[in-house]
Amino acid sequence: MVDIGAAEGIPPAEVEDVELYHAKSWVTKYVFCQDAKVIAIQYSITAISIGLVALVLSWLIRLQLAFPGTFSIVTPSNYYQFVTMHGMIMVIYLLTALFLGGFGNYLIPLMVGARDMVFPYVNMLSYWVYLLAVVVLVASFFAPGGPTGAGWTLYPPQAILEGTPGRQWGIILMLVSLILFIIGFTMGGLNYVVTVLQGRTRGMTMMRLPLTVWGIFTATILALLAFPALFVASVMMLFDRVLGTSFFMPAIVAAGEHLKYGGGSPILFQHLFWFFGHPEVYIVALPAFGIVSDLISVHSRKNIFGYRMMVWALVAIAVLSFIVWGHHMYISGMNPPFGFFFATSTLIIAVPTAIKVYNWVLTLWRGDIHLTVPMLFALGFIVTFVNGGITGLFLGNVIVDVPLSATMFVVAHFHMVMGIAPILVVFGGIYHWYPKITGRMLNERLGQIHFWITFLGAYLIYFPMHYLGFIGVPRRYYELGETAFVPASAATLNVAITAAALIVGAAQTVFFFNVIWSLYKGKLAGGNPWRAASLEWQTPETPPGHGNWGKELPVVYRWAYDYSVPGAGQDFLPQNQPPAIPAR
Amino acid sequence: MNITFLFLAVIAAIVAWWLAQQRLTAKPWLDAGLVGDTGASPLPAAKIGLGVFLAVVGCLFTLLISAYSMRMEMGEWRPAPVPKLLWLNTGMLILSSGALQWAQVAARRGRMDRVRAGLLAGGVFALAFLAGQLVAWRQLDAAGYYLTANPAAAFFYLITGVHGLHILGGQVALGRTMDKAWQGVAVGKVRLSVELCATYWHFVLFVWLVLFALLLLTDPIVADNGWFL
Numbered sequence: 112m113v114d115i116g117a118a119e120g121i122p123p124a125e126v127e128d129v130e131l132y133h134a135k136s137w138v139t140k141y142v143f144c145q146d147a148k149v150i151a152i153q154y155s156i157t158a159i160s161i162g163l164v165a166l167v168l169s170w171l172i173r174l175q176l177a178f179p180g181t182f183s184i185v186t187p188s189n190y191y192q193f194v195t196m197h198g199m200i201m202v203i204y205l206l207t208a209l210f211l212g213g214f215g216n217y218l219i220p221l222m223v224g225a226r227d228m229v230f231p232y233v234n235m236l237s238y239w240v241y242l243l244a245v246v247v248l249v250a251s252f253f254a255p256g257g258p259t260g261a262g263w264t265l266y267p268p269q270a271i272l273e274g275t276p277g278r279q280w281g282i283i284l285m286l287v288s289l290i291l292f293i294i295g296f297t298m299g300g301l302n303y304v305v306t307v308l309q310g311r312t313r314g315m316t317m318m319r320l321p322l323t324v325w326g327i328f329t330a331t332i333l334a335l336l337a338f339p340a341l342f343v344a345s346v347m348m349l350f351d352r353v354l355g356t357s358f359f360m361p362a363i364v365a366a367g368e369h370l371k372y373g374g375g376s377p378i379l380f381q382h383l384f385w386f387f388g389h390p391e392v393y394i395v396a397l398p399a400f401g402i403v404s405d406l407i408s409v410h411s412r413k414n415i416f417g418y419r420m421m422v423w424a425l426v427a428i429a430v431l432s433f434i435v436w437g438h439h440m441y442i443s444g445m446n447p448p449f450g451f452f453f454a455t456s457t458l459i460i461a462v463p464t465a466i467k468v469y470n471w472v473l474t475l476w477r478g479d480i481h482l483t484v485p486m487l488f489a490l491g492f493i494v495t496f497v498n499g500g501i502t503g504l505f506l507g508n509v510i511v512d513v514p515l516s517a518t519m520f521v522v523a524h525f526h527m528v529m530g531i532a533p534i535l536v537v538f539g540g541i542y543h544w545y546p547k548i549t550g551r552m553l554n555e556r557l558g559q560i561h562f563w564i565t566f567l568g569a570y571l572i573y574f575p576m577h578y579l580g581f582i583g584v585p586r587r588y589y590e591l592g593e594t595a596f597v598p599a600s601a602a603t604l605n606v607a608i609t610a611a612a613l614i615v616g617a618a619q620t621v622f623f624f625n626v627i628w629s630l631y632k633g634k635l636a637g638g639n640p641w642r643a644a645s646l647e648w649q650t651p652e653t654p655p656g657h658g659n660w661g662k663e664l665p666v667v668y669r670w671a672y673d674y675s676v677p678g679a680g681q682d683f684l685p686q687n688q689p690p691a692i693p694a695r
Numbered sequence: 696m697n698i699t700f701l702f703l704a705v706i707a708a709i710v711a712w713w714l715a716q717q718r719l720t721a722k723p724w725l726d727a728g729l730v731g732d733t734g735a736s737p738l739p740a741a742k743i744g745l746g747v748f749l750a751v752v753g754c755l756f757t758l759l760i761s762a763y764s765m766r767m768e769m770g771e772w773r774p775a776p777v778p779k780l781l782w783l784n785t786g787m788l789i790l791s792s793g794a795l796q797w798a799q800v801a802a803r804r805g806r807m808d809r810v811r812a813g814l815l816a817g818g819v820f821a822l823a824f825l826a827g828q829l830v831a832w833r834q835l836d837a838a839g840y841y842l843t844a845n846p847a848a849a850f851f852y853l854i855t856g857v858h859g860l861h862i863l864g865g866q867v868a869l870g871r872t873m874d875k876a877w878q879g880v881a882v883g884k885v886r887l888s889v890e891l892c893a894t895y896w897h898f899v900l901f902v903w904l905v906l907f908a909l910l911l912l913t914d915p916i917v918a919d920n921g922w923f924l
């Protein structure tokens with residue numbers, strides 16, 4: 112190699128004072144490990160395990176909706192508890208943890224060309240605090256009275272009042288678990304942000320980063336600024352519940368008796384919750400955006416269209432997402448000018464989002480599209496996200512939202528946009544990076560079966576729910592009973608939806624079988640099976656060894672999207688390949 | 696929420712300033728080749744990390760203040776009088792911060808003896824502050840403004856409590872720094888830690904001054920009689 116280190120202003124190949132952590136025993140290598148790659152796996156396994164609990168809960172919810180009262184384990188109280196835990200687990204403990212703690216930990220150091228995160232010890236703590244949060248959450252299932260049934264939004268005053276299931280212990284454990292989660296996340300988040308800022312290798316400017324890193328980076332900043340709102344809300348509600356303060360509790364007469372509360376404001380909670388809650392949607396969406404951009408580019412052998420615009424759009428969405436939270440509160444009796452403001456800002460967010468969609472489509476345009484499994488999932492994401500995004504535009508308008516709020520239409524909307532769409536990306540990402548993580552390919556045929564059942568099944572589940580919402584079927588209802596407006600055919604539809612939900616859920620076993628089977632029997636992948644240009648595929652070893660890069664850190668000469676470059680010998684140029692003609 | 700927006704605007708300004716230096720208009724698909732400057736800061740990662748952490752903590756307190764002021768505007772607000780003791784406590788925290796500043800200067804000049812003195816003094820004054828806060832809580836409690844008396848009192852305990860916890864957390868970092876300083880390592884080895892502690896202390900002092908001002912501004916006696924009565 113040419114001695115580039117001598118050129119002025121370029122840091123040496125190896126920074127001396129980096130003390131790389133070395134595992135000394137089995138325990139520090141696989142359990143209390145500070146290597147981001149191991150932490151990533153730990154995060155992912157924990158998140159997916161608890162996600163499976165949420166999946167089973169969704170079955171129970173669906174069974175009750177299709178066959179009301181048939182299953183004795185789903186009592187009305189249980190139903191609320193299942194709905195609440197399902198929603199909370201899916202949003203926070205599965206998706207947030209998986210995208211940032213899982214994908215973030217694995218990919219950031221490799222993609223920026225670092226040996227590890229900048230604060231490995233804090234990074235390790237982050238996982239253990241997260242695990243503790245999950246344990247506390249699970250404990251609430253076994254506590255007297257069971258987990259909370261307050262809805263994932265935990266609105267006071269009902270969340271902590273008599274009559275709501277899990278009032279006794281469930282809500283306390285839920286709030287404690289959230290507080291722990293936020294503390295753990297903050298530790299990890301500091302790592303993700305500072306590693307991107309300071310850990311980049313030579314030549315890796317911000318504008319040469321793969322969009323995956325940009326997505327995780329902006330989402331982390333968003334989360335670091337949004338989670339404190341949930342933290343404050345949780346602490347205050349915990350005070351109300353345990354110490355008897357009245358932050359959120361107005362004077363209440365229950366069963367003819369004055370409760371000890373008085374003077375608090377439930378609306379204050381809603382503001383705090385949604386100040387976190389809306390950015391949360393983008394905490395999940397932005398990493399998905401980034402990952403999809405990379406999958407599409409790699410698997411259609413084309414550079415990403417409008418890279419700069421993609422970066423700007425990510426930043427714009429992140430900024431805008433802090434001024435739209437009010438669209439979740441249209442029915443809280445807000446001042447009409449506020450409603451107007453929030454509706455407008457909500458619709459404005461659609462602009463950068465649409466830019467991203469156009470750019471994905473234009474990337475595909477005339478690309479050499481390989482319909483690999485990751486690509487299928489990426490395409491599935493685009494369709495689903497557009498779908499959910501459009502119903503979001505409806506709901507963003509006050510006048511449309513008011514009648515549809517709290518109906519199945521909303522359930523269909525948010526599952527499309529922040530449930531199914533990101534989950535498709537999670538799968539796409541796993542199929543894409545599994546070969547790097549394990550050295551083996553996942554089985555293609557099983558992957559295709561998994562994709563089609565999941566993708567089509569998701570539409571069978573959620574498309575009909577839009578119609579249910581239109582005719583006024585409310586969400587969070589244990590049983591509809593006789594109504595004047597819901598025809599009997601809705602019950603038949605509910606049975607069909609439940610059948611689809613059971614099949615989709617069961618089909619995930621194909622995925623898990625594939626993951627475990629391929630670990631031993633999968634085709635050997637080699638270092639770069641997708642012939643991808645970004646840095647994580649250029650490691651000297653696969654799976655990447657301790658310290659990622661062998662003796663010397665890689666040097667980056669180009670962006671991550673040099674596919675099908677005219678005149679180049681290969682159809683892709685790795686980021687660490689020097690230009691053919693010396694630059695100067 | 697105005698205060699939260701103000702805070703977010705400051706963060707946004709910092710982010711914008713940083714982004715402006717990252718050549719966001721570069722055309723990465725055109726310029727292959729070696730780039731000397733990746734845009735990383737020359738500061739050590741620990742300092743950047745602390746900066747990001749302080750932004751998160753700042754966000755936390757801003758939200759608390761926002762919640763406080765939103766609740767205040769909703770009427771039925773009977774704030775507790777601010778205990779006089781808080782003035783003394785404020786003084787303690789200023790001294791604590793000053794001592795760490797002194798330790799930082801000493802560390803840069805290579806004077807280990809002064810570093811130790813500064814760290815010790817900083818820690819002691821901070822503990823004095825915490826003890827003072829506890830006494831102030833007792834006083835309020837005795838005067839009938841106990842935690843559940845009304846939302847204003849609850850906010851007072853919550854906000855001062857969260858702030859106190861941050862000082863307590865700082866004590867842990869300070870303790871570790873002192874541990875290093877007393878083990879007789881070279882000054883160069885503790886300099887960064889001392890600097891980080893000092894920055895953190897100045898920050899919690901700043902937060903306290905804002906909180907204290909807020910409490911005073913909304914104090915019923917001050918509101919009725921003006922500032923100097």
Ligand code: HEM
Nearest residue numbers: 169172194195198201202262263264529530586587588612
């Ligand atoms: C197989 C996949 C899934 C099925 C069948 C499913 C089904 C359901 C059902 C039936 C409800 C209750 C509707 C009601 O009566 O109010 C619900 C609520 C919810 N789901 Fe899912 N879901 C799935 C995946 C997800 C995912 C991936 C997310 C992640 C964002 C998610 C987030 C939520 C949330 C936030 C709620 C609202 C909880 C509440 O009302 O408090 N779900 N889901």
Ligand SMILES: [Cu+2]
Nearest residue numbers: 389436438439
């Ligand atoms: Cu929203």
